[in-house]
Amino acid sequence: MPSIKGFISGLREDASTHSHGSDEPLTGKQPQTIESTVEESSLKSESTVDAKNPFLDPIVAKYYRDTYEKSKYECRERFDPEFTWTEKEEKKIVWRLEWRVTFLACFMFVALQTDRGNLSQAVADNMLEDLGMTTNQYNTGNTIFYLCFLCAELPSQLVSKKLGPDVWIPTQMMLWSVVAMSQAALKGNQGFYATRALLGLLEGGFIPDLVLWMSYFYTGSELSVRLSFFWTTLSLTTIITSLLAAGLLKMRGVAGWAGWQWLFLIEGIYTFLIGLASAFLMVPSVVQTKKPWNKKGWFTYHEEKILVNRVLRDDPTKGDMHNRQAITPYMLFQAICDYDLWPVYFIGLIAYIPTGTLTAYLTLCLKSLNFTTFQVNLLAIPYNVIHIVLLLGITWFSERFNERSFVCLFQPFWTIPLLAILRFWPGSMVNKWGTWVVATLMLGNPYIHAICVSWCSRNSRSIKNRTVSASLYNMFVQAGSIIASNIYRTKDKPLYHQGNSVLLGIACALIPVLLLTKVYYVWRNKSKAKKWDAMSIEQREEYLATTTDQGTKRLDFRFVH
Template sequence: MTSRHGFYACRALIGILEGGFIPDLILWLSYFYTAAELSIRLSFFWTTLALTQIVTSILAFGILHMRGVHGMAGWSWLFLIEGLFTLVIGISAFFLMVPSPVQTKKPWNKKGWFTEREEYIIVNKVLRDDPTKGDMHNRQGITPKMLWQGISDYYLWPIYLIGLVAYEPMNVLGAYLTLVLKGLGFGTFEVNLLAIPQNVLHIILLLAITWLSERFNNRLGWSLFSPIWTVPLMLLLRFWKGALVNKWGTYVVVSLILANPYIHAICVSLCSRNSQSIRTRTVSASLYNMFAQAGSIISSNIYRTADAPLYKAVVLRSYQ
């Protein structure tokens, strides 16, 4: 990649290839778990994302020191090595993932994942929890009419709107975290290590809020904990006059905002458990993800040079 057009083409290709990953994964997991179990398993899934951020931050600290090896920049080695990890995992998943709980036997795994009795237990508990999961088989495609019916299920629209706005405060700072920390005076290598604490706290809060939402059978009520956590911290960041002077204090506030109790698993589970059909479940997982990604686009355009001096503190310094 050597030009702006190549960059745009590469980014578009990544989007095309990644677009169906999370919706497909959510639908796949719904074949194995009940609605209550799905929330917890999805929280495990997004926990691995945060764990990946921790591991890659540690790796990046070492890999970036490879600058100049074989004439390559440190970031080039970072992309190459971490990209190889993704490639290996992707190829492995092709062989390890199975179509359903009753289709786990493969030539390289003749015993499969479960015994016949375990398969009966899994299928029965899932269907008793939600009989609509037996309406379509997992190789049956949806027609344009079924797609429209899924989109038109307006009972799910409020959840899509939550996905659009709920993560914008974190996404704004997350997108500019490197610039923010460097603008505060931290070095390149320090920036990678400083991203670790907020990811650790993020994991703890994600697992806790998801478990509590199922424990007390109140998902939207516990989801309110997210803005209750975030809004005071955003106000502090907005009006704190010492943000440019006290870099460690600002780092703590930014880290707490990014460690926000993540309600993504709860909302995705809400879409799945309220879909009432595999058709709608397939579409709702995709639409919710599209709204969440649209929120990321909004977040990336909130802080702009033309907005100065209305944006404050750490962001202002990052742009100077």
């Protein structure tokens, strides 16, 4: 955690200067003792994990121990500033987390992507013609969905924080799966609008809810990589459901139903079963894994201490609220007003509009180029394979070099040339396979969503801010999806040159937004460091003990960028 490490580093530098210029004793535990403690503990085992422990300073340890007690943090009894463990032990337990938490989160994400992504597959089976709808009405339905999704983000997150993600997330999934199944009975555009609205309201908040739950188990750098696995599931699900759709849509005529009706019904049942299973598989926290059907729980007492202390040493603020504590209106207001996170929100607003527009229209465009329904669904697979490779690669690269703003530039640099081809490609030169190749490369772009979600989480500095910022970021993303749903218009068919001009401009605008975000966070860190460095060691200790600054406004906190 940059703030605590900076604090200890500052103590050491001041202590070194002090020891050469004065015999006056330091307040609290001296920095020399901190270093000797680290050295002594490292002798216990060659691989003992202790060197990055911010709680070796007693002032820091006391401050956060009091904070955890005050908040009734559910893992506070496992907090131990002097506890040590080996790297081998940690790796073994983290590997178990991959199955218990990451794999489960990905499994649940399958339910979301199946029910919100199968509409593009359904329209390949002449769904719009069957319902007597135009592409503009299709746009309206998508707009309604994203608007309701956006409106539900924050309320869902607040409900989840009060009830716990382990209770609310399975409930969400089972409720929306019932609505997803009911789409099989659609008769016209009114029913289409109604089901789109209900799905948006019930699915909204699912992603930030799940991200918050995962943050309880992982460190900041680990979360970024796990989120890349999380969004890899999106592409894998699209591949699998495309294969399923290729078969299910052939059921047109069975029992007098269209193929798209069978698609909605069968996949809705599937997602309901995932929601039901998740109700038994999710747990509230590391120390609350015992259930009537699993009396031993996931971990031993020793393993729980490792998991709790490794997360707290990475980010001590993860214990400033307990996992059933509701966000008060004042907390909500404070978090919304935290302007330091707004640059990342704005990135989320515009970053995914170009690909979001093309994704919604891919099957319709390919169908208009005389590909068959079967071919259309199979041709949606390659871009997802490219998407997986680039998503994992760019997220790993970002964490490997601890860089976000510059790494995110890969996305616009990738999409701008491809959008230029779509915009300026003369109609006489367009052929269906050439269009498919360009669209495939475009949609397989280096996806920066996992980087941005983790970026928001790490710059939030508290559970309160992390809870709200996850929803606000996703709300801006959904606002971008609303824009994306209305760029391609019926009068612009079939090449959508006007729409592609807009998408090209938005893709170009992302470059200065990312660069300005970098400049802003560098400036904020330098401004804080200037004030912090001007303080004496006594002033810093007094500041930590008495400051009313909260979250990102604290002088000992540094933003990642």
